[in-house]
Amino acid sequence: MVLGWSRRKNKNRNLNLQLVTPNQFICPVSLDLMKDPVTLSTGITYDRASIERWLEDGNFTCPVTNEILTSFDLVPNQSLRVLIQDWCVENRRFGIERIPTPRIPVTPSQVEEILLHLQASASRFDRYGFLQGVQRIKDWGSESERNKRCIVDNGTPGVLASAFCEFANDSVEENVSVLEEILNALNWMLPLQLEAQKILQSSDALRCLVWFLKNQDLSGKQNAIVALREILSSGDEQTLETMAEIEGTIELLAEFVNKRINPTITKASMAIIYYLVSSSYPSSEKVKLKFIGLGLISSLLEILIDSDRSLSEKTLGVFDSLCDIQKGRERAFSNALTVPVLVKKILRVSPSATDHCVSSIWKLCRYGSKDEEDEVEAALIEALQVGAFQKLLVVLQVGCGDETKEKATELLKLFNPYRGGLECIDSEFKNLKRSF
Structure with a gap:
């Protein structure tokens, strides 16, 4: 297959040059120049983004040979990638930009290793060690969506949720920097897995999140309120009852809606209020009366x-x-x-x-x-x-x-x-x- 286009080199001579992309540089799936060539167990090379989409769609065969894959490992084809980069440099006059050297994607074993480090750091309340581990996870996640999926799919939300409860139970004030970083990380892992949701439904975690709503800056409040919305979305009546009983919770939520200081906070607060007033746990009517007394009816209409x-x-x-x-x-x-x-x-x-x-x-x-x-x-x-x-x-x-x-x-x-x-x-x- 030949891909090409023409471009004038000299307007006066009106000469046309045609650039031909070598077939081996073309991804068989996307038919585009490969940026991160990887090889399947069948020996066929594809661009990583294209073959990952193919596999995520539930396909278990090689697109070219139609053979059933014996392994889903994607082996980087470094030699081919260097050849493609050299070809790009040689053809800069045609407007071809050199493809950057791709970062190596994070692997499940790497995620597992860092999670063991996080668990060990949390168990001995090693704030510095834990923050280093969370930063490593955040760096991986910022590199690609593929990395984010790998991090989430291998149990990171559950480990972070457990650590949040441990540090909150120890001392919210002393561990506030760690707790804030955990919330930051959990916010880009939404929607949370069921395991993480259940862990964060503990009384200690809920009280810590309410503390954040009372005492942190706008960014801290936003992370906390979004996490609370996610936790309460399960509709668990015991969790709603626990939440309603925490001193100051109803007043804070009403204040966020009445004052509307931030669109994200307003939406999350409204969702939480909806969960609290639309369920039939023991104190639900008392909660409704509180919200009404705090002027919520007028705010809702506005x-x-x-x-x-x-x-x-x-x-x-x-x-x-x-x-x-x-x-x-x-x-x-x-x-x-x-x-x-x-x-x-x-x-x-x-x-x-x-x-x-x-x-x-x-x-x-x-x-x-x-x-x-x-x-x-x-x-x-x-x-x-x-x-x-x-x-x-x-x-x-x-x-x-x-x-x-x-x-x-x-x-x-x-x-x-x-x-x-x-x-x-x-x-x-x-x-x-x-x-x-």
């Missing part, structure tokens, strides 16, 4: 006005859960943004978000007490004016889950007595009077 899809889904989920209890509905009724925002978000974000919107409106209009009859009636009328009736009809037409279908149908029945003579208006927010 966020919903201009938030992106991922944040809107969790925010609507939190709002829906807070409307489960009377105090939450009272706060929602008292905010002028509630009905227009909920109606506006129907069919605007995602099916899950629409479910939460319909559920929230249904709870507000269905569970009002006798003392709230006037508020419920006002909410029904306002919802009709901002287009809720038409949107619910569309929800039923395009399809939704059985629970949402039942709630939408019941809402339509509740709306019927108030439909006569009402005009639908645009549900924009700029002219609404806010409740704070």
Whole structure:
């Protein structure tokens, strides 16, 4: 096979030169010039990136010979790589750049060796030795995505999680630099393996992470809150109960959402709040009351006005859960943004978000007490004016889950007595009077 292109060497003479790439320099898979040639057990040489993708896709044969591979080892073809580099240098006049000498990828045995070093350092609380090992892992990971996968797949998250618990149990203040480096490393290993998640669900680890939220700078808070979101995403009720019982946790999460100091922190905090208020562990209702008392209802509505899809889904989920209890509905009724925002978000974000919107409106209009009859009636009328009736009809037409279908149908029945003579208006927010 010949690859080539033409390039004028002299405009006056109008001479054309053609560069021909030698066949042995071409990867049989990508058909591009090889940058890191490696040889399979069948003796065929490929570019490392191409053959790794081939193997990761579940193929067990050599692409050229179709033989079943007896080994998945990729042996660097140093001689061929040098020839390719020399050829690139010789043809610089054609615009060919010399390929850099590739770094040798980290191997599972190297990862295993460094993990043994980390375990030994953690067991004797050797902070300096442990930090050296973590830095080595970070350096490997920064070289390539392939290295990152090798590091994660060979159990590094679990070892780091165990070390985090050991150092946290010893003394958070004295080991803060080590703990911070572990969190830094774990953050680029997300999503965490189940083993690492379970280890970090310990009381010591959770308390340490809350300490970081209270006492560290913005970067430290961000690493801690992202780790907490990952840990709590499993939905383990005992872990959620432990988290809720740690002093200051609810107040910190509410503060992060109310003040919105950083987009990453806000999103992670919202996800954690969602896990805390949407599960049925023993103190879940008490947690909801705390969040409501800290002004979360108003903050949620403010966020919903201009938030992106991922944040809107969790925010609507939190709002829906807070409307489960009377105090939450009272706060929602008292905010002028509630009905227009909920109606506006129907069919605007995602099916899950629409479910939460319909559920929230249904709870507000269905569970009002006798003392709230006037508020419920006002909410029904306002919802009709901002287009809720038409949107619910569309929800039923395009399809939704059985629970949402039942709630939408019941809402339509509740709306019927108030439909006569009402005009639908645009549900924009700029002219609404806010409740704070």
